[in-house]
């Protein structure tokens with residue numbers, strides 16, 4: 001870090017030097033692939049000051065020692081939650097679901113009827129609205145999907161947000177984002193009058209698991225469709241490039257990748273995909289050489 005990049009000391013409840021910030025940024029990078037520029041220092045302070053208060057600590061150095069304790073994995077998750085957002089909603093970036101319905105699902109459903117295994121992955125699924133939107137789309141196109149080998153894997157690094165996703169219960173204010181034709185797959189009269197729940201058929205299509213995208217992926221592909229939207233925005237350019245290649249390898253031949261509105265496939269993976277719409281990609285079929293190999 002050059003002197004031109006240093007920031008004014010923050011004079012507030014907890015001392016927070018540029019060196020403290022650099023150490024926090026290192027943990028966030030090595031554990032979660034997060035890219036924290038020095039310009040984020042005030043934001044990081046305000047988000048983490050709450051953690052220091054809650055853990056009854058007086059300095060960021062104490063907080064850093066806590067993070068280095070092998071018994072404090074839960075605090076690392078709290079760090080991630082404090083530095084990222086879980087914002088999501090049903091049928092977010094609706095054009096992706098239109099492309100899914102018109103271009104992707106018809107062929108997948110034909111394959112499923114022929115006995116093929118169909119796998120969809122929502123990577124960075126937050127509180128579940130994305131994978132349940134996928135499940136509702138599958139059911140909308142194929143109401144008896146449960147009779148076939150169709151599964152949606154939904155993963156996130158944050159176990160707390162996954163607990164909420166598993167509950168499958170959402171405020172009724174979120175209903176308007178779900179197309180009316182799909183309301184038949186919801187339970188609108190569940191116990192709490194302010195909430196609705198995702199119906200059993202859609203819930204049964206989805207399984208949730210904790211997974212850090214920058215660590216090993218103990219999951220079984222290949223996937224026909226991957227949704228990884230509004231997650232890589234937190235990662236630095238190198239981590240993003242590496243991730244696109246891993247998604248390329250996790251996809252079946254001619255599988256589809258959908259990414260967030262401000263994200264772009266970069267690095268060598270760009271050659272492996274063709275664009276089929278806004279932030280929507282299809283993996284190129286492997287080329288057959290003259291010998292037919």
Ligand SMILES: C[S@@+](CC[C@H](N)C(=O)[O-])C[C@H]1O[C@@H](n2cnc3c(N)ncnc32)[C@H](O)[C@@H]1O
Nearest residue numbers: 085086087088124126157158212213229230231
């Ligand atoms: C803004 S939400 C996006 C949710 C959904 N994909 C959407 O577009 O609506 C970002 C999610 O990425 C998760 N996340 C952040 N870093 C991650 C990592 N290294 N591995 C897996 N998930 C991560 C966060 O916990 C959060 O739930």
